[in-house]
Amino acid sequence: MIRFNSDYTEGARPEILKLLEETNYQQTDGYGTDEWCAKARDLIREACGCPEAAVHFLVGGTQTNATVIAAVLRPYEGAISADTGHINVHETGAVEHTGHKVLALPSKDGKISAEQVKACLEEHFASPAFEHTVRPGICYISYPTEYGTIYTKKELEDLHSVCRQYGIPLFVDGARLGYGLACSECDITLKDLAQLCDIFYIGGTKVGALFGEAVVIPDPDLLPTFRYMIKQGGGMLAKGRLLGIQFAALFTDDLYMRISKDAIEQSDRIRKALNELGFKIYIDSPTNQQFFVLTREQYDEITKEFALDLNCTVEGGVVARACTSWATRPENVDRFIEALKRMR
């Protein structure tokens, strides 16, 4: 079985394992106060062009989303999100567990627009009974989205502008950030992103690390007590150095972007094949996830050999998702494309 069903099917880049081994018997303090975390923070600040940014390391995405959102919101506030957003559908209500409603807006290709966010905010504050409704207190988007799509720079500027107008932060879930920044349609850099939002995170779990997400807060005064939130939320790793070491490796010699490009290269090959072979594309994605329609029979046949994710059912079949990652082997993509060809 060759797996394309997710982008977390392998361990970590060898550089990371090697550094973990080399540093194994170094003695350090815990909870992210060690030298490796300090080094990783500096490397990330440099990569983001934010010498003053606060950088925090957490273990996983659901934890990071819930911790950031709970840190920002007052009890009566909620998080604006695409209805397809990860926090709205795939985190077992982790945000609600912290007491906050997800204010889900209809999405297009996994995205929401500045107009929608503005309307949502306007509606709340225009209502004479606004105290009877949840107040939007943060805007959550993913880059790339759940459907592999990305926002243009202009779209991000517009979203950020609306958020600033209403005084709420724009928070970007970057669980797959590398794959967004490395794709051909991307018109922003990591440095741009740090200007285009208030809080974002650089996903490690899906982009080369064993685990770990690096939260970047360009303005360090925004959440000065965030470490309390991390600890309370169960995200403060005792051996915090493990996160520092991994991100130090990822941000040395541009490793993070290099391995992201590898994944995109392989995904683009699948995308091209799907198009050339005439498969129906469900949502056209320039990043590391491809969504395409198969008949149920095709799906059952191909998944005998290749693990895919069944995203949803549509008329005439199902939507399959194929992911590549930093670990995807070109020869496995060859085989997958061959299998697709056999089905036409």
Added chain:
Amino acid sequence: MIRFNSDYTEGARPEILKLLEETNYQQTDGYGTDEWCAKARDLIREACGCPEAAVHFLVGGTQTNATVIAAVLRPYEGAISADTGHINVHETGAVEHTGHKVLALPSKDGKISAEQVKACLEEHFASPAFEHTVRPGICYISYPTEYGTIYTKKELEDLHSVCRQYGIPLFVDGARLGYGLACSECDITLKDLAQLCDIFYIGGTKVGALFGEAVVIPDPDLLPTFRYMIKQGGGMLAKGRLLGIQFAALFTDDLYMRISKDAIEQSDRIRKALNELGFKIYIDSPTNQQFFVLTREQYDEITKEFALDLNCTVEGGVVARACTSWATRPENVDRFIEALKRMR
């Protein structure tokens, strides 16, 4: 600087790093549904003598405590704990964050007694206004405790008996479980523990792993939906295999107990030296943590070379904590004992 300030100052046992490397490119499913987790579960079930037990892997202790307690309790229930219990003092209110009060009982050497727990339960149910007070719904203890002490088998039996009488589970925080089971005063085995409580966890973070805690629920029907709780609480690692691999290594060839004994051997050397040198022992601990009184000057002097944890201040000085672990080198203990000698 040689560190004795905590038992999580190094990485992991080489066996674990080796297995992570060997399995790095294996493709597996996520979230703990892979073969390594299955294997580790089986090894743990065997070690615990519980062929039917549910075994779940989480990342860290605070997360595990909050997730288990929230899984057990109804909203109006609280967790009985020693006032010195980790959940009561060192988790930034993670239990309260899930909505539950910690019902702190006065402790002796970090322990609470069956009589105290019984009195707490009796008082609640005897009160005509019990609905106005928090109902005790779980009893939390640590083995070993925050002060390195352990419960005798008889004490555990009595606690369990009271809990059963009132229908609440006994939950044992085993963040340092190996160091308790491996010490000279211990009169129970892992198999006994599985009979003596309703939920417990086997700490990996402090006992040889990079991170990870294995929750064991001998009666699998007790919390059948626990995986929802793990996910919602941010504890479900995408690459769950990392936990499976680590615990598989720890429970192969008795590694977990062997490295625990190493730590105890070194701690016993420190304990003996402290006694022989006439240092005042704050709380006498048979496990991997030693608590002893130094003058402030002594503390300042010795911590120039050896990192210790400052536990609290007492008349005439401070209580220092020295920890050993699976990674403690005998030659570092030699040096520490020499330094202690120089102070007399």
Added chain:
Amino acid sequence: MIRFNSDYTEGARPEILKLLEETNYQQTDGYGTDEWCAKARDLIREACGCPEAAVHFLVGGTQTNATVIAAVLRPYEGAISADTGHINVHETGAVEHTGHKVLALPSKDGKISAEQVKACLEEHFASPAFEHTVRPGICYISYPTEYGTIYTKKELEDLHSVCRQYGIPLFVDGARLGYGLACSECDITLKDLAQLCDIFYIGGTKVGALFGEAVVIPDPDLLPTFRYMIKQGGGMLAKGRLLGIQFAALFTDDLYMRISKDAIEQSDRIRKALNELGFKIYIDSPTNQQFFVLTREQYDEITKEFALDLNCTVEGGVVARACTSWATRPENVDRFIEALKRMR
């Protein structure tokens, strides 16, 4: 200014004020353990044909909804609701504040169907990744709905049947229950309702009382510890007798249904007038709320004299809501109809 903007613009039925005055100096125990609460419970049990039912008194609707839902759900569970449901839009996220997601389904005329609820439950349990999504744990509907519509007996039977099949309770918000039961299209009785759901409440605030909602749980074993939840949620009135006295008055000599019919009679007059005068009906309601379309100019004009609720904007104008209640004076309805006539 004559108010039709809500059904809580006056105080209480004179019978209630009189009984409050007569009993004012009686000395009773607190928190709902007094004789008046006992009497009211018995009267309600009798009216519902449920001699064994648990009956609890709370102060208001938002409080009651959040308390019931939090009492039923486990932390990872959510409440199925119409997207227009009061808990989803008008309670400032009170349900989410207790940690639970509202699983909003698209509604038609304020209602959801058994088919929708079934599909929601099926989808959850059919998903291989169900632990990553919120588990539906209760089904919340209103009778009448936010739009004044009511479910038929058949619809309720079907909803209840699906809920039973999946083991989740059907909970009916009856903030305006009297106005539903008293309307011409209603095909159920209070006794039927007690058979057709698992938990419901009889609204007092909007139907003759100063305040108060009576929660009825036909099977008393369903939530045996509900009083803890009421106390914790801030809903346990110290002078609980005030609720007992009011509901005792409402359930003596059929007062509750008599005053509900008065309100419906006046609402039906408005409904008839709107139809005869050719106003566009937004949603056709047989109960005490009428929703109709006015141009913005018409709305501004008529609200100089009559307070109406502006429900939403539509093409060509706004949707106005006019409510009657137990306190509505026929002469005020006369005037309102005259004003409507003047606008044609």
Added chain:
Amino acid sequence: MIRFNSDYTEGARPEILKLLEETNYQQTDGYGTDEWCAKARDLIREACGCPEAAVHFLVGGTQTNATVIAAVLRPYEGAISADTGHINVHETGAVEHTGHKVLALPSKDGKISAEQVKACLEEHFASPAFEHTVRPGICYISYPTEYGTIYTKKELEDLHSVCRQYGIPLFVDGARLGYGLACSECDITLKDLAQLCDIFYIGGTKVGALFGEAVVIPDPDLLPTFRYMIKQGGGMLAKGRLLGIQFAALFTDDLYMRISKDAIEQSDRIRKALNELGFKIYIDSPTNQQFFVLTREQYDEITKEFALDLNCTVEGGVVARACTSWATRPENVDRFIEALKRMR
């Protein structure tokens, strides 16, 4: 049976019932936006000497405490309280339900000192691991306390000074405020109180009203969005006017203080009798609650005729609590004193 077991055994002062009746058919807007609430706010502002204060009306004490505390705190913060404080022992964990730990300090006669609060704050901020512990974010005291005792002006000044130094608000639970201000040992006025703390409430439930607590926030900028919290917490009464009417009556012609003095007069008679008859006083209270020791036999005997609250057991017997209130009849106190005499 004559009841002295609590101070909420009767309904309300006749002035209040009368005003409720007179205004019964006035039509008003809901949720505290009506003219009666506006009037009551003005009367309270005047009585407090705070023309700018925000004044909010809630229904009951537990609700008010939880709502205020949750409004002030960030998720990782807790509420400092006496261990005997109402929020710590008699509210079923309502504060923890909102996610916050109660940081209980040992109390003397129900009180805590500025020194204790300072030490608690200092300890938190001095700890290098403060992020692992709950941060004190509000200081909660009661005036009078659970044991009927009161703070001196000097004690309040000192508490307030420490709170200001650390930037946390001082919150005074005034469920029985009138009885504190009216007692002979009181050295402050309502106007003083408004200067001596940041948030307090004027209890209506126990001092003449049917129900209701008036929260006063002298600096209106402290919690500008508090109405969201009230709504979310279930404390926003639909017919908010009922609270306005009651507090308008209580703050007209000094009714609140007049009836408080009546209660104190009767309590002082009991206090004097207890002393003269040589009963052991458990805690000496100048307000409307008396705590005294009876043998179990004495308690069983006297409670055949007089309902008392059994506060706790002590060596040689039990501590009984006798409360007076605005409704206490002098002739009932006569009888109670006679009964006490018969027991000597």
